[in-house]
Amino acid sequence: MPIRTNRGRTAVYRRLWGWPLRSPRHLVGTLVILAVVLTAVGIMLPKAIEKPGQTAGRPGSSATSTSRPGVAAPVTVTSTLPPRLTTQPPPSSARPDQDGVRVAKEWVTAWANHPDGITAEQWLSGLKPYTTEEFLSGELTTVNPANIPATKIIGEPQVSSSVVGSMDVDVQTDGPKVRVTVVKTNPGWRVTKFTQAS
CATH class of the missing domain: 1.20.5 (Single alpha-helices involved in coiled-coils or other helix-helix interfaces)
Structure with missing residues (x-):
């Protein structure tokens, strides 16, 4: 073997x-x-792994129950809660505050004021009284005053939209029309953003 x-x-x-x-x-x-x-x-x-009772709660599945005489039928509870809101309702419009319009006009005046030889620090100090700290120390520090295509305001400011505590104001310059967003802060109205208006 x-x-x-x-x-x-x-x-x-x-x-x-x-x-x-x-x-x-x-x-x-x-x-x-x-x-x-x-x-x-x-x-x-x-x-x-799925249990037989888990298919009833899935979307698209229908819950069916069979009952025998003498046996209580299972109770199916359905919820009638309203759907959750996923978006905020738009803020209600408000009458324009003339102080905010004045600040927008003075800000655009200071923005367009960039004579030859002005430094970026001098230009920013002219904007400081009308601008939020975040906007002044953020986006505005990247702007070269010599590249601004406007030198003065040639029209009265027009409010394009106004809600409680914020408004957009269009100001026509000798260059582009500027849209300024002003918000109500503790020190008063301050500019938080500007773009070229259409």
């Missing part, structure tokens, strides 16, 4: 584990088969 050793079993295991490394074709084939198996397990596992 022959003596059984682990040498034969080890050789079989070595051949099985070593097969994918024999050639690139074997390796690619092994990876493809492994990906297919993992995908199938990922699809089938949630369906196998």
Whole structure:
């Protein structure tokens, strides 16, 4: 009777584990088969774990119940809550505050005031009384006063929109029409943004 050793079993295991490394074709084939198996397990596992009662709460599924005589039918509770609001209602419009309009006009006057030789610091100090700190120390520090295409105001300011505590004011210059956003702060009305109006 022959003596059984682990040498034969080890050789079989070595051949099985070593097969994918024999050639690139074997390796690619092994990876493809492994990906297919993992995908199938990922699809089938949630369906196998799911309990029968969980399908009733899913959208698109209908809850059906069967009752036998003498057995109480299950009670289905439905909610009639209103849908959640995902957007804020638009703010109500308000009458324009003339102080805000005045600040917008004075800000555009200071913005357009950039004689030859003025430094950026001098130009910013002219805007400081009418501008919020965030806007003054942020976006306005990147502006070169020599590139501003206006030198003076040539028309009266027009309020394009006004809500409580904020308004947009259009001011015509000898260059573009400028739209200034002013907000009510503790020190008073201050400019927080400006763009070229259409």
